[in-house]
Amino acid sequence: MTTDQELPELRSIKAPRHPGVSAAVCQAFSEAAEVCFARHHEPPRTSLQVTCVGVELVRSLKWSAPDETARRSWRNRDDATRDGAYVVSLAVVEHELGMVALSRADTRTGADYYVGKPGCHDLEEAFRLEVSGVDEGGPSDVRRRLKSKEDQAARGDSFLPAYASVVGFRQAAVLVSLVGGSTSE
Amino acid sequence: MGVPQVNDRHTTAQELSARAAASLAGGRTQEAQNLFAEAAEHEAAALAAVPTDRIRTRSVLAVSVASLLYKGARLDEAERAIFRYLAPGEFEGWADTQLRELLHVVSDERLLMNTLARRYTGENITVSLRGGEIGAGTGPLDLILEKATAFRSLLYRMAEWVGSYPLRHRGLPPKDLQNLVQARATEAAVGSYKLEIRLTEPVQPRLFEPPRVQPAELSDRLFNFLECLTAGTSKDLEDLVPQSDYRKALLQLTRNIVPGGKRLREVGIYRTKNDRLQSVYLTDALPPRIREVIPKQELPSEERKSYRGTLRALHLDRNWLELALEDGGHIKCNTVPDMLDDVVGPMVNRHVLVTGPLRQKRGKSRLLVSEIELLDEE
Numbered sequence: 001m002t003t004d005q006e007l008p009e010l011r012s013i014k015a016p017r018h019p020g021v022s023a024a025v026c027q028a029f030s031e032a033a034e035v036c037f038a039r040h041h042e043p044p045r046t047s048l049q050v051t052c053v054g055v056e057l058v059r060s061l062k063w064s065a066p067d068e069t070a071r072r073s074w075r076n077r078d079d080a081t082r083d084g085a086y087v088v089s090l091a092v093v094e095h096e097l098g099m100v101a102l103s104r105a106d107t108r109t110g111a112d113y114y115v116g117k118p119g120c121h122d123l124e125e126a127f128r129l130e131v132s133g134v135d136e137g138g139p140s141d142v143r144r145r146l147k148s149k150e151d152q153a154a155r156g157d158s159f160l161p162a163y164a165s166v167v168g169f170r171q172a173a174v175l176v177s178l179v180g181g182s183t184s185e
Numbered sequence: 186m187g188v189p190q191v192n193d194r195h196t197t198a199q200e201l202s203a204r205a206a207a208s209l210a211g212g213r214t215q216e217a218q219n220l221f222a223e224a225a226e227h228e229a230a231a232l233a234a235v236p237t238d239r240i241r242t243r244s245v246l247a248v249s250v251a252s253l254l255y256k257g258a259r260l261d262e263a264e265r266a267i268f269r270y271l272a273p274g275e276f277e278g279w280a281d282t283q284l285r286e287l288l289h290v291v292s293d294e295r296l297l298m299n300t301l302a303r304r305y306t307g308e309n310i311t312v313s314l315r316g317g318e319i320g321a322g323t324g325p326l327d328l329i330l331e332k333a334t335a336f337r338s339l340l341y342r343m344a345e346w347v348g349s350y351p352l353r354h355r356g357l358p359p360k361d362l363q364n365l366v367q368a369r370a371t372e373a374a375v376g377s378y379k380l381e382i383r384l385t386e387p388v389q390p391r392l393f394e395p396p397r398v399q400p401a402e403l404s405d406r407l408f409n410f411l412e413c414l415t416a417g418t419s420k421d422l423e424d425l426v427p428q429s430d431y432r433k434a435l436l437q438l439t440r441n442i443v444p445g446g447k448r449l450r451e452v453g454i455y456r457t458k459n460d461r462l463q464s465v466y467l468t469d470a471l472p473p474r475i476r477e478v479i480p481k482q483e484l485p486s487e488e489r490k491s492y493r494g495t496l497r498a499l500h501l502d503r504n505w506l507e508l509a510l511e512d513g514g515h516i517k518c519n520t521v522p523d524m525l526d527d528v529v530g531p532m533v534n535r536h537v538l539v540t541g542p543l544r545q546k547r548g549k550s551r552l553l554v555s556e557i558e559l560l561d562e563e
Contacts, residue, residue, distance in 0.1 A: 103195065106202055106224075107252050108286070123242040123245050159241075159277075
């Protein structure tokens, strides 16, 4: 198990390094993640148990305590958990897989993120990123959610290949798996 | 040559879309729709700039354009865009599937908007009938209609309770609630018959008088109530619905949905909340539980009696009903004033159990029916 490497700072997950994340979205998602972490952990660092495509790692994430405005803005726990999970997942995907957010595109019920190698000009070689957050649950909740996300990603009407990622905030865990492809693609 | 996928127009579209999502979360629906519609224009321009051989990229953007138009409530434009994208058959299969699904949703919502000036809220509840005479997407029409009507009655009552309306004894639900519930039959699943109940809201919200019932709250309260009934204590139920008249009404209407006999074995009620499937199962174990927790009005000293028979007649305005007994005789009973027509109405010509205290009047005793429930029909 590899340990103690630091993940990219959440507020750095934005264009131009991540062309699919605007500065405003990065700011909002980072705040959401900090609000979620602050419910269960103390800043400035939290050790995350990362399982990325079968490889188990421990990573350190630096974050700041959210101010009162951020806490008020993210009172909706479900929204905060979902959006916070996006930026944490992107940090893990960048660090472990060397991929960045290439694009965000709308779907009927939300939006999908597409990740790929830096410098990709389009989505022909991209992976869809299916993300979910778990605020309160334990390890089994996080694993169950990952299974559900994998099933969702594997549905016949989905863009494949895709990475399914689940962030457990209380558990300080991030699980990432690949659906419908191989990392060597 | 590099293909300008992440071109300026796409970036602008997605920035506008993110702002729209924030507006929506803040309850500024009109602003959100305008931003989504503006985003759709930029996304369409981005799509036009991507060469036709970049099929995956174009597939993603085509779905995005149609979705943004839909979210921007530009339903006519969304429909035209979807037809335009589907016609050449140039996109990947998953994109075609998503566009077709979107086309169904757009057509459905346009119909709702044009006919009722309402729109779907995304709060959906699935009612699944299983076992007995229910097959894969088929079932006896009378049974399906009965359960669908019973579930709709429960939802309306729940909505009236959530909206703090006074308890209605007769007639239809308040006018502003009547279009809240839209029922759709869904696709067949092995061994079940499913109904999807979709909750709606007005297209034009009233600024100075917001709706008394929010669909999300209605759905939450319904599941809280059913979960409490199936897994909680009597005290939990009393705490959840402190008003005894409403508690009784909700319990009686739930009883009308619960399966009994060989025709139907289970009713599953589902919704998706925060990416999780929430489910409640109603089985024949529930009627005794409902009998136990239903509020009773009689004095403990009064003699209680029950009759079984077919409900042949009732006149709730004059507080009486008549049963055809199993031995061939008929009996007329009084009813309590708060007997609800949506509880008793569906029981006419059905086998029922009536219970209540015996009351004396001019030397004769007559049953005052305070509870009535459907009996299992084989």
